[in-house]
Amino acid sequence: MVLALAWSQLRTYPARLIAIVAAVTLATGFLAATATFAATSSEGLRRTAAAPLTTSDIVLDADETITDPRWYEAAAAVPGIRSVDPQYARTVTVFGGSRRGAANVQSVAATPEVRWFALDRGAWPAGPGEVVADQRTLDDLGVDVGAELTFRQGAQAPVPVTVTGAADLGFRPLTGSDFRFYADPAFFAGDVPAAALSLVDDPSRLDEVLSGLRPVLGPGITAGSAASAADQAAARFAGGNGQLVVLMLAFATVALLAAVLVIANTFHVIVVQRVRQIALLRLVGGRRKQVNRVVLVEAAIAGVAGAVTGVPAGVGAGYLGADLLEINGGGLRVSLPMLFLCALVGVLATVLAAWLPARRATRIPPVRALQDAAEPPAGAVRGGPRLVVGVVVTAVGGALLAVAAAGASLPLAMAGGVLLSAGLLAALPRLIGLLLSPVARLLERFGVAAGLAGTSLSQNARRTASAAMAVVVGAALITALAVAATSGRATVYTDLEARYPVAAGLRTDGTAISGATVAALAEVDGLVASGTVGTVAARFPDGGQATPKLLAVPSAELAERVAPQVVDQPVVLLPAAYLAELGLADGAPITVTVGKRSLALTVRASRLADTTGQLLGVVGQRALGDGIVTTPTAVWGVAAAGFDRDRLAADVNAVAARDVQVQVGGGITEGGDIANVLAILLGLSVGMLAVTVVIALLGIANLLGLSVVERARELALLRALGTRRGRLRAMLAVEAVTITVLGTVAGVVVGVPVGLAGVAAAVGATADPVIRLPWGQLAVLVVAAVVTGVLASLLPARRAARVAPAEGLTR
């Protein structure tokens, strides 16, 4: 009977549940997307990591003690071994097209069966000057098969190579470099291969072959089955998607929380609307438990509907996410028990959200079915113990966050954040409820419509507050993310600017730098000054690895800017680490030998000495004297404070791409990783904005829609008394916008300190946190709140305007 009753409710009023189903769909969708993304990307990463090992039977590994380039040849003589292919790898700088960058070059096995990818086009490399590349590398470089490129390893002479073929790997290999090439073993002449791949004649006798192989190999060489090596490689990368999964889980949690708020609110309104029906059910003999169950079963049905639509949508979204990041090499992976769990969580959350409204329903006395009395307002919000507890927990959480920010402790910050959120969830609805009366009074000043809206909001304070809470949760998260991203970037960049006096530097390995390169760098926008740096080999007292080998003399103009200390005095700027190694303090004397001349100089620690890509002793021309001739081997550029890092890096790299002799150094070479992480944060905050807008739209439209039904007589009376339709519509729009703006402002107030504390806790140990608020994003958030409010009020307003004035006069 309970089921039949619940079902009849749903069938008769399906529109009421749209918001609930949609909210559950979003929440379970998020969960399912996270699960799918985690499974798909894990498998993709495993495949990627293991791919080069999947085609062979045995892997031989040599450690650093092996110096014989042909160490692997001994294995070929072992009975049962069919082939042994050395695996070489080099990291080079590639010049080609309009770009340059770090490239990873691996060897292509001579034995065709061991090659782990197939060529799409072209031919396998057949000599030291030939390479193949994956399609993405070619696309990124802007070249195609047949292109001539230049490879340069460290300080060695540049080598020309030809791209003879292209391979489609289907995923992005994990090499940690921009570009990937595969060359003939001849390319690596003289290198000691770190590993070798081997095939056996009979794979079923692998263990036998391995035991025969091991005694033949010298110390420092190990042999193992390729299958277990592949598993190990895959396992090492299994956590590669961890951070993203955690972030997605956080979003899923927030979506779930917002959904619970929307669902609870909707059920609350539904129960208030059905007071007489529920009372009638009680009157004719429905027990409290039965009434309770009707509401909960209704919630469960809506929850199942939402979960059933949400899970497939989530699976699609999760796969798409892995596809976008190109870590879906293993194809779609889903774990059915996991998806079932996601659906279950969605359904349980719905039932949980309906719990309080259902309990409220059981408290409706049966006699209400016989009474014609109007519904009393849903109740003003008073402070009470919940507010006190909430405020206390919030304060504790805030204090923890502050401590974490000061002590730069991320775990403590997370604990504080959780406490803060819990406290705010308890306290904020009450606080917002308390805030509504002053807001109503304020609104009265803006005319009748606004005044009526304000009265309606504060009359239903509790309901208004919980509708606003769904907005608060989303807005707070968006704000925290945006603030963390903006402030984090500002902190890192400010720190980099302070640590890298030279924003961009190009240097050769000792030859004179080309005049064209110097001129091109001087033309780069964003550099306020640039100048050449002359260098000469010099001998410094031995300070271990930190010992400079060059004396550098910046041009006069450059010296004034970056090293004014050296212009007139016999001062040498040296790396702080080097001075610490020697135990020298600022102002201590040092003797530097250049050729046959000895220079007596005073030391001073400076970042200039070790942040341009080389270890230098920086001196002025005067201190060097006239007898020592320097060669201009570098050009340094100084940028204005707050320069556009990405643009400058792109411009400088473009200059460097035209000159194979130079390498890039300076501030622009740092901070890219952090910038990438922060950019992902910002992107996610935009995605969260979309989710929040959708949930708020649903929740508020639903709330207003139900409230219009509830207030039909009041609205009709207003119409009968001469209120125009437009004014009724305006009234509802004001109500909706008040809810969204109130929620957004509260969210921003919560989110800003949380975001700042997060930044301070994460980077506070390494740099002074710089507070920078994302005003643009915050403005967008408020605009989105207003637009969402107006949109949410459109349909309810139409219904309100259709209420006939006569309806207020009958009954």
Added chain:
Amino acid sequence: MCRAVPFPSVGAVTMQTTRAEMVSCQDVRKTYGTGPATVAAVDGVSAGFLAGEFTAIMGPSGSGKTTLMHLLAGLDTPTEGTVSLAGTSLAGLDDDALTDLRRDRVGFVFQAFNLLPTLTAEQNIVLPSRLAGHRPDPAEVRRIAEELQISDRLSHRPAELSGGQQQRVAVARALLAKPSVVFADEPTGALDIATGRALLSGLRDAARHGGQTIIMVTHDPGAATYADRVLVMADGRIRAELRHPGREQILAAMASVAV
């Protein structure tokens, strides 16, 4: 249920208790508010209602007749005094016991909003027995529906029924479970005269032939003439008791209690 001892006299009329009382109350008071603002809606009423008796409770607005009915039906708890229904004292019953008592022994018919709008007429009729976990006898449902001339409307929802049809569905629901007591609150208020008369005849038949106790609150003297007796209330007390009264008698009794 039998009572051997007569009640002490409280109020203007003393009800003598007799055999087979299905509903009775003793010295019930119901007050609202506290201190000097205390208002007694029912101010010391003792009454008994026999099995098979059709009683109408009348009185001007605010006389306490509806509150008395709520107290008798166990929908409200008296401030003082005791109520017993179908042999069970209501004092101290928990909500579930009260609910089950209502479900098994009591039927309700009232002015409007008698039915759950999401259920069909038939589902509404069988609702109490389904709530009790019983399977209602389809033949019995058909018989009652035919008697009330709603057999062709059973699959309709309340919104598709006229006021009179809705009211008859409610009556069918009240009668199906063969409740010992049927409480009716202004049952004819929303009906046209002919439909109202048919309904009242139906209630009278239920009392005479079904042995059910009918307690009806009304302010329509015409409706009250269908009752075996009429209790006239004013200011929370029973002021007059009439047996098989005519319309004029009722009007006179009403006029006597009017201020």
